[in-house]
Amino acid sequence: MRILLILGSRVTGTIAGIYLFGMIWRTTAPDGAMAMVVGGGTPVVLATLAFLGTKAADGQRPSLRNARTWFALLGLAAAAAGMFLLLIVAAFLVVQRG
Numbered sequence: 001m002r003i004l005l006i007l008g009s010r011v012t013g014t015i016a017g018i019y020l021f022g023m024i025w026r027t028t029a030p031d032g033a034m035a036m037v038v039g040g041g042t043p044v045v046l047a048t049l050a051f052l053g054t055k056a057a058d059g060q061r062p063s064l065r066n067a068r069t070w071f072a073l074l075g076l077a078a079a080a081a082g083m084f085l086l087l088i089v090a091a092f093l094v095v096q097r098g
Contacts, residue, residue, distance in 0.1 A: 021040075040080075
């Protein structure tokens with residue numbers, strides 16, 4: 001159940017991030033870096049909050065004092081940002097091909 005919540009928050013964050021990316025990109029076209037940071041950071045934040053807010057199989061919440069938690073957060077951040085970047089590249093290629 002925990003993995004479904006985390007994956008759902010990643011997908012939701014990616015969709016919200018792409019929407020925010022498009023809105024920021026459209027209003028401030030020269031400032032694409034801010035649009036990428038906000039858009040890419042949205043799925044990372046939502047996945048991290050879902051991970052820290054849910055309990056593991058042993059009934060304990062993750063502790064920020066544990067190194068395993070930090071490696072899991074690093075993996076979540078890389079996966080969420082990678083998913084966002086892949087979808088942005090795919091959308092760019094679809095728009096370019098017409």
